[in-house]
Amino acid sequence: xxLLQVTDLRVNYGQIEALKGVSLHVKIGEIVAILGANGAxxxxxxxxxxxxxxxxxxxxxxxxxxxxxxxADKIVRHGIAQxxxxxxxxxxxxxxxxxxxxxxxxxxxxxxxxxxFVLDMFPRLRDRRxxxxxxxxxxxxxMLAIGRALMAKPRLLLLDEPSLGLAPIIFQGIFxxxxxxxxSGVTILIVEQNARSVLKLADRGYVLEVGRFVLEDxxxxxLTSPEVQAAYLGGAEKKxx
Amino acid sequence: MGTxxxxxxxxxxxxxxxxxxxxxxTMVYGVMRLIxxxxxxLCILGAFVGLTFITSFGGxxxxxxxxxxxxxxxxxxxxxxxxxxxxLAAYRPLRKADRLAAVVSALGASMLIENGIMLxxxxxxxxxxxxxxxxxxxxxxxxxxxxxxxxxxxVSFVLMAALYLFVNHTRFGTAIRxxxxxxxxxxxxxxxxxxxxASVFVIGPALGAVGGLxxxxxxREVYFTMGWTYGLYAFIAAILGGIGNIPGAMIGGILxxxxxxxxxxxxxxxxxxxxxxxxxxxxxxxxxxxxxGERVAEKV
Numbered sequence: 001x002x003l004l005q006v007t008d009l010r011v012n013y014g015q016i017e018a019l020k021g022v023s024l025h026v027k028i029g030e031i032v033a034i035l036g037a038n039g040a041x042x043x044x045x046x047x048x049x050x051x052x053x054x055x056x057x058x059x060x061x062x063x064x065x066x067x068x069x070x071x072a073d074k075i076v077r078h079g080i081a082q083x084x085x086x087x088x089x090x091x092x093x094x095x096x097x098x099x100x101x102x103x104x105x106x107x108x109x110x111x112x113x114x115x116x117f118v119l120d121m122f123p124r125l126r127d128r129r130x131x132x133x134x135x136x137x138x139x140x141x142x143m144l145a146i147g148r149a150l151m152a153k154p155r156l157l158l159l160d161e162p163s164l165g166l167a168p169i170i171f172q173g174i175f176x177x178x179x180x181x182x183x184s185g186v187t188i189l190i191v192e193q194n195a196r197s198v199l200k201l202a203d204r205g206y207v208l209e210v211g212r213f214v215l216e217d218x219x220x221x222x223l224t225s226p227e228v229q230a231a232y233l234g235g236a237e238k239k240x241x
Numbered sequence: 242m243g244t245x246x247x248x249x250x251x252x253x254x255x256x257x258x259x260x261x262x263x264x265x266x267t268m269v270y271g272v273m274r275l276i277x278x279x280x281x282x283l284c285i286l287g288a289f290v291g292l293t294f295i296t297s298f299g300g301x302x303x304x305x306x307x308x309x310x311x312x313x314x315x316x317x318x319x320x321x322x323x324x325x326x327x328x329l330a331a332y333r334p335l336r337k338a339d340r341l342a343a344v345v346s347a348l349g350a351s352m353l354i355e356n357g358i359m360l361x362x363x364x365x366x367x368x369x370x371x372x373x374x375x376x377x378x379x380x381x382x383x384x385x386x387x388x389x390x391x392x393x394x395x396v397s398f399v400l401m402a403a404l405y406l407f408v409n410h411t412r413f414g415t416a417i418r419x420x421x422x423x424x425x426x427x428x429x430x431x432x433x434x435x436x437x438x439a440s441v442f443v444i445g446p447a448l449g450a451v452g453g454l455x456x457x458x459x460x461r462e463v464y465f466t467m468g469w470t471y472g473l474y475a476f477i478a479a480i481l482g483g484i485g486n487i488p489g490a491m492i493g494g495i496l497x498x499x500x501x502x503x504x505x506x507x508x509x510x511x512x513x514x515x516x517x518x519x520x521x522x523x524x525x526x527x528x529x530x531x532x533x534g535e536r537v538a539e540k541v
Contacts, residue, residue, distance in 0.1 A: 052425055076431035088426040090419050101419050104412065105431035152431065 002061075003028045003156055003187050004049075004080075009058035011041075011048050018044040020211035021058070026156065031178075031188045033198045033219060035232050036208035042191040043085050045208070046160045049189075050082045051075040062156070077105050081154035083145040085161050085191075091134025095125055098133050098144055102151030110153070117184075118147040121177055139170035146174070150181065157181065159190040163197065175201055195232035199223045207232075243383025248506035249499070254390045254459065256498020257397030260491045261452030262475035263482070264404065265445025267490035270479070271421035272441050275332065275343050279350035280449060281472015283323055285465070286354060287316035287450025288457035289362050292369060309373055309458070316450040323354075324446030325439055333438075351469070359465040369461040393455050400448060401491045408487055417441065421485065481521055483534020492532055497521075 004026040011019040018041045026032045036042045047053045049060060051072035060068045067075055081102070090098050099118060103111045119126040122143040128136060133144055142162055149157055159178070163171035175197050182188050192198035199205055199219045207215035207228065215227060222228045262284050269277045291312035298308060331350045335343045377388040408414035420427040420437040428434055456471055457463045474497065482493025497517065504516035524532070 050429055052428060071433075072425075072428035073431045073433045076429065082429050084426065084429060088423055088429075090422045090426065092422060093415070093418060097415055097418075100412075101415060101427075101430045101432075104416060148430075 001028060002026065003030075003063060004189070005059075005061040006049070007059045007061075009045070009048065009060065010056045011044055011053055012056055013044050013053070017056075018211055019048070019055075022208070022211070022213060024206055024213065024216075026187060026189050028155075028187055029182075029185070030204060031182050031190065031202045033202035033205040034189070034191045034208055035193075035195050035198070035205060035222075035228070036191075037193070037231075039210070040208040041211045042208055043160055046082060046084070046158050046191055049075075049158060050080065050084075073105075076152055076154075079153075079155040080158060081149040081152040081156075082158040083142075083149045083160065083162060086164065087138075087141045087145040089133040089141050089144050089148070091132065093133060094130050095133055095136070095144055096129045098148050099125070099151050102148035103153075105152060111151070114151050114153055118150050121150070121180060122147050138165050139167070139174065142166060142171075142174060143177075146177075146181075150186070155187060157186050157188045159188060161191055161193060163192060163194040171197065193232075195228065196223070199228075244506050246382055247384035247386075248502040250384065250386045250390055250394070251506070252499035252502030253495065254393045254498070255501060256495035257394050258452045258455045258459070258471070258494075259475050259478045259497050260401060260494025261397050261448045261455070262471060263478040263490040263494045264401075264487065265449040266476050266479040267482070267484055267487060268417075268441040268445045271485040271487070272417065272424075272438055273332070273343075274340070276347065276476070277327075277332075277445075278344070278347040278472070279327055279331070279354055280445065281470075281475065282351050282354035282358070282468035283320050283327070283446045284449035284453035284471060284475075285456070285463060285468035286323060286358060287320040287446075287453035288463040288467070289358055289367070289465075290319045290450075291316040291454040292367055292457055292463060293362075295373065296370065306374060313451060313454055316454045317447045320450035320453075321443045321447040324442040327446075328439060328442040333435075351472075355465055355468055358468075362465065364465065366462050366464045369457050369463070371461070374458070389459060393459060396451070397455070400451065404444070404448070405488065405491075413440070477521065481524060481531055483531030486531070486533045489531055489533035496532075 002025040006022060006024045009019050009022045010017065022045060034042055034045065044053065048055055051070050051074065054069060059066060062078055062080060065078065067078055090101065099115060100111065103114055124140055125143055125147055128140060133141060146159065146162065162174055178188065178201060190198060190202065199222055202219040205217065205219050205222045206213045215222065215225065217225065262281065265280045266277060269275060294312040294315045295308055327350055331346045332343055335346055375388045379386045408417060416427065416432045417437050417440065419430065420432060420434050424434050456467065475494065478493040478497040479490045481497060482489030500517045500520050501513055505513040508516055
């Protein structure tokens with residue numbers, strides 16, 4: 001069954017039509033990747049799914065409920081959380097305050113359980129719990145952004161470019177944790193420019209080009225597809241370090 | 242020694258009032274990046290509402306103190322409601338408009354409230370009745386400190402402490418701070434940012450109403466343009482502390498009050514404003530973002 005079903009989504013960003021009729025679905029337990037260059041509309045799609053942007057037309061169904069026109073604060077309550085592009089942690093708040101804000105929609109007696117879960121996934125955050133988020137490294141801030149989204153105990157986790165600005169060794173560690181998160185039962189929709197790493201992680205993928213999906217396939221097939229190879233993998237596969 | 246203690250208490254009294262009013266500027270700025278120019282007028286509206294309450298129901302005498310408490314409650318309720326209305330009518334429709342449009346709207350709202358007060362109440366100075374509160378004076382080392390001063394200092398410090406605890410140690414308080422840092426990220430947490438904005442338009446004017454009524458009770462008179470005067474002082478206090486920073490507004494208000502009092506007490510009361518502002522300019526030259534202010538990043 002589809003957890004998320006997006007049909008013919010059109011979204012304007014200012015005067016520009018950033019998404020020109022996008023359809024996709026995500027099944028329970030999947031990791032689905034969306035690849036695309038800068039300006040393809042990846043972030044617009046994520047912001048629309050979270051309710052920060054309102055589509056001009058099309059529908060977004062989540063667990064059979066129409067959430068197309070719900071505000072962002074309502075969508076979190078339906079079970080979709082996002083780690084946004086550029087991380088957007090609350091820099092002058094502590095790590096702990098950031099995590100607790102992630103659980104803003106949750107009853108107080110359930111927060112500790114999620115906190116334990118997140119701190120087990122990202123033990124680094126445990127050491128930094130009383131540090132101001134803005135003083136941490138990029139990798140640690142990314143862990144916090146993902147951990148903060150998990151605090152909402154989402155059934156669908158949206159990740160917008162978690163590798164952005166991070167050294168390969170750092171984001172490879174984060175990608176390993178994403179695998180663990182998925183194995184714990186969270187469905188993941190992830191937008192990435194780092195095509196190789198994300199396709200190794202994902203089950204399926206879509207390729208977005210100027211507001212339209214041009215390819216959709218299993219991650220394995222996309223990894224070997226000539227179009228993807230040429231456009232996103234920089235030709236022949238490089239040796240990972 | 243007597244002069245020092247005297248001026249310290251005078252300064253803390255006025256500083257407490259400035260701080261209460263400054264908090265409204267700083268909280269609204271923090272969440273919306275908007276200077277609510279109508280805030281000072283809202284605060285003085287509180288003084289007029291309180292005065293009306295006292296003169297229409299108050300018999301003075303032993304009922305005075307209870308009447309004053311009710312007057313505060315009435316002022317807080319009316320002004321908080323006016324604050325919410327102001328946000329809905331003057332600012333919410335302009336949320337996505339050019340920033341300058343909201344500033345013009347704020348100035349318009351200020352004039353509207355100021356002239357509204359003049360029409361409803363009086364274009365003349367209105368006097369607070371005497372004998373409302375105990376006239377006890379405390380003598381400490383040659384200084385005379387009135388009951389009203391002690392009350393203003395105590396109440397303003399208690400309110401500031403309560404606000405500090407609320408903002409830093411409650412779930413909704415943390416949500417306010419989060420929305421002040423990044424509204425979209427706050428929405429992604431499930432925070433209803435409209436509700437946060439409405440809340441700062443309740444809390445700020447409510448504290449300001451207490452400050453405004455203190456002005457009336459302390460000087461025993463109010464005048465419809467006083468919102469502009471006290472608003473300006475409190476706004477400067479907010480800038481001095483670092484606009485957008487809540488403890489900054491408290492510190493800025495108290496410091497401004499103390500500067501004012503010591504300048505008047507030790508130098509010259511006719512030069513007190515000039516001396517105060519010279520000091521302020523000095524501080525802002527060294528710390529342009531205010532005492533506790535950080536670099537305010539432009540919102541993208």
